[in-house]
Amino acid sequence: MTVLSDRPVRLRFAPSPTGFFHVGSARTTLYNWCVARQMGGTFVLRIEDTDAERNKPEWTEGILSAMRWLGTEWDEGPYFQSERTALYAEAAARLHGAGKAYYCDCTREALEDRTGDPNQGYDGFCRTRGLTVGPGRALRFVTPDEGTTTVIDLIRGEPTFENALIEDFVIVRGNGAAMFLLANVVDDIDMRITHVIRGEEHLPNTPKALMLWDALDGGPEPVWAHVPVLVNERRQKLSKRRDKVALEMYREDGFLAESMRNYLMLLGWAPKEGPELQPFASLATQFRLEDVVPSPAFFDVVKLTAFNGDHIRLLPFDEFLDLCRPWINSDSVPWAKDRFDEDLFVALAPLVQERVSLLSEVPGYVDFLFTDEVAYDDTAWSKVMLKANVPALLGAVADAFGTCEWEPDALKEALEAAGVGVGVTKRQQVPVRVAVTGKQFGMPLYEPMALLGRDVVVGRIEAARACLA
RNA sequence: GGCCCCAUCGUCUAGUGGCCUAGGACACCACCCUCUCAAGGUGGCGGCACGGGUUCGAAUCCCGUUGGGGCUACCA
Numbered sequence: 001m002t003v004l005s006d007r008p009v010r011l012r013f014a015p016s017p018t019g020f021f022h023v024g025s026a027r028t029t030l031y032n033w034c035v036a037r038q039m040g041g042t043f044v045l046r047i048e049d050t051d052a053e054r055n056k057p058e059w060t061e062g063i064l065s066a067m068r069w070l071g072t073e074w075d076e077g078p079y080f081q082s083e084r085t086a087l088y089a090e091a092a093a094r095l096h097g098a099g100k101a102y103y104c105d106c107t108r109e110a111l112e113d114r115t116g117d118p119n120q121g122y123d124g125f126c127r128t129r130g131l132t133v134g135p136g137r138a139l140r141f142v143t144p145d146e147g148t149t150t151v152i153d154l155i156r157g158e159p160t161f162e163n164a165l166i167e168d169f170v171i172v173r174g175n176g177a178a179m180f181l182l183a184n185v186v187d188d189i190d191m192r193i194t195h196v197i198r199g200e201e202h203l204p205n206t207p208k209a210l211m212l213w214d215a216l217d218g219g220p221e222p223v224w225a226h227v228p229v230l231v232n233e234r235r236q237k238l239s240k241r242r243d244k245v246a247l248e249m250y251r252e253d254g255f256l257a258e259s260m261r262n263y264l265m266l267l268g269w270a271p272k273e274g275p276e277l278q279p280f281a282s283l284a285t286q287f288r289l290e291d292v293v294p295s296p297a298f299f300d301v302v303k304l305t306a307f308n309g310d311h312i313r314l315l316p317f318d319e320f321l322d323l324c325r326p327w328i329n330s331d332s333v334p335w336a337k338d339r340f341d342e343d344l345f346v347a348l349a350p351l352v353q354e355r356v357s358l359l360s361e362v363p364g365y366v367d368f369l370f371t372d373e374v375a376y377d378d379t380a381w382s383k384v385m386l387k388a389n390v391p392a393l394l395g396a397v398a399d400a401f402g403t404c405e406w407e408p409d410a411l412k413e414a415l416e417a418a419g420v421g422v423g424v425t426k427r428q429q430v431p432v433r434v435a436v437t438g439k440q441f442g443m444p445l446y447e448p449m450a451l452l453g454r455d456v457v458v459g460r461i462e463a464a465r466a467c468l469a
Numbered sequence: 470g471g472c473c474c475c476a477u478c479g480u481c482u483a484g485u486g487g488c489c490u491a492g493g494a495c496a497c498c499a500c501c502c503u504c505u506c507a508a509g510g511u512g513g514c515g516g517c518a519c520g521g522g523u524u525c526g527a528a529u530c531c532c533g534u535u536g537g538g539g540c541u542a543c544c545a
Contacts, residue, residue, distance in 0.1 A: 014545090015545090016544080016545045018544080018545075048545065050544095050545080051544060051545070053544095054544070054545085104543095108542085108543090117470090119470055119471065119541075120471090121471095121541080136543090137543095138543045139543095140543095156473095156474070156475090159473060159474070160473090161472075161473075162472075165471075165472060166472090167541095169542095170542085170543050171543095172543085173543040174543055175543080177543085179542095179543070179544085179545090180544070180545045181545095183545095184545085199539095200474070200475095200538090200539065200540095201539055201540070201545095202539095202540090202545090203473065203474070203539075203540080204472075204473060204474095204539075204540045204541075205540085205545090226474090228474085228475080228538095228539095229538075229539070231537095231538075233480090235537060235538070236537095236538075237538075237539070263481095266481065266482075266494090267481070267482095268481085268482090269482090270481085270482050270483065270493090270494095272483090275493080275494075276481085276482085276493075276494050276495090277494085293475095293481095293482075294474075294475060295474090295475050295476065295537095295538090296474095296475070296537085296538060296539090297480090297481065297482090298480055298481070300480055300481065300495070300496090302480085302495065302496065303480070303481070303494080303495040303496080304495095305495095306494090306495055306496085307494095307495085309507090309508090313508075354507070354508055355506070355507045355508075356507090357507090412504065415504085416504085427504085427505075428504085429504045429505065430504085430505055432504095433504085433505060433506095439505090439506095440505065440506085441505055441506040441507080442505070442506065442507095443505090443506080443507090444504065444505080444506090445504060445505070446504070
């Protein structure tokens with residue numbers, strides 16, 4: 001990493017509370033957090049809530065809880081820009097006093113009338129009018145008319161911008177509120193931020209930030225790193241309107257924080273040592289900002305899901321049980337809550353752990369243990385039960401189960417023998433599975449039957465056979 | 470339109486001039502294992518966008534073309 005100064009390393013994550021916590025933000029946070037940890041730096045959380053109309057307190061709550069879930073705790077903050085307006089006002093006054101900013105009362109329409117081109121930026125009409133503060137008057141920053149501004153970026157090299165093409169941008173709105181760029185730069189200076197890691201969409205803002213930084217005598221500029229955007233299958237930036245972007249939703253789907261971290265770290269970067277699937281602690285020490293690839297990455301839920309299954313299987317059993325709790329105690333569970341049997345669940349959970357790839361799949365694997373009436377899956381019923389030999393098979397199995405020893409191996413033996421007895425020589429357990437569990441797929445059959453008991457199992461087989469009569 | 474960014478299997482990536490007949494992961498296919506489904510094992514399919522240079526040698530460096538993306542608000 002380039003060392004630009006020996007100042008204490010300070011990074012920040014600066015979201016605006018205008019919606020759900022985005023998976024792209026999650027990756028940016030992860031990268032910030034890793035660099036902060038590696039360099040012994042401080043990770044600051046700053047809520048950029050300068051736009052009162054769009055911000056909601058619940059979104060801030062969402063940001064905090066998402067970051068806690070992700071495990072990227074901040075060391076300082078959260079600071080709220082809405083509580084720091086005096087700082088921005090002071091900076092604005094300084095710029096105005098120094099002739100580096102001017103008040104402007106032009107409307108968009110007036111500008112367009114003058115230029116005749118709706119695509120053209122502000123023409124500097126008010127630069128020399130000497131307007132003073134007043135309602136409806138915005139403060140614009142005077143940008144240089146010549147020269148270039150180069151951003152030194154750890155990921156993208158040195159993008160260079162023509163100053164003449166950068167308009168005199170607004171830094172304070174007509175209502176007196178600071179704009180993003182002003183507040184952002186003032187805070188980065190004030191908080192002594194040394195490294196700015198943020199989304200690529202901010203790259204065009206950076207030359208403006210640099211100009212402000214200089215105009216405000218901000219001291220050493222931060223190290224910049226603009227990480228590539230995350231895109232959907234159509235290769236467009238993930239947007240909250242079109243795409244499923246809320247970290248919270250993935251959590252609710254049963255994704256583990258560990259697999260989320262693992263997958264997100266890999267979007268644009270790969271560890272030099274070891275496989276892709278790794279504990280976050282190991283990835284966090286290996287991460288190198290300068291190795292982040294500069295091209296956009298597709299957020300692939302299929303691969304995420306595969307990672308999640310792998311991480312679930314890697315979990316110590318106790319941890320898996322703990323993580324299952326919210327799902328098996330949920331109100332939407334497909335069984336009467338007082339019928340839940342802890343011991344039964346714990347006994348069979350290992351068979352579930354090696355099968356699910358999402359925690360939300362857990363109830364569907366064990367529901368038949370806690371219901372009196374088996375709910376038959378329509379597809380399973382029509383694909384498995386409507387064959388001619390099924391009633392005979394179920395009858396024979398019910399008979400055999402009436403007398404055989406009641407433990408898994410004996411059940412297997414009895415079931416298979418009964419099947420052969422009626423001419424079914426393979427997959428004999430499938431119809432019995434549908435009768436007992438209601439589904440054609442699931443955990444191994446003999447273990448749960450052994451625990452459910454003879455009466456229940458035989459009863460279910462008879463009940464299914466009765467349905468076929 | 471303007472400015473900026475990007476370009477290795479379908480996807481995420483390894484690759485920093487010879488180790489590349491381009492490696493891994495996800496997905497997909499086949500086989501093995503097997504009480505269903507998974508898991509696991511083995512194998513397979515599949516890629517350097519194109520055109521010019523530079524060089525003894527280019528996926529790697531340069532230029533161009535094409536394609537994709539981001540930004541272009543008194544949003545952040």
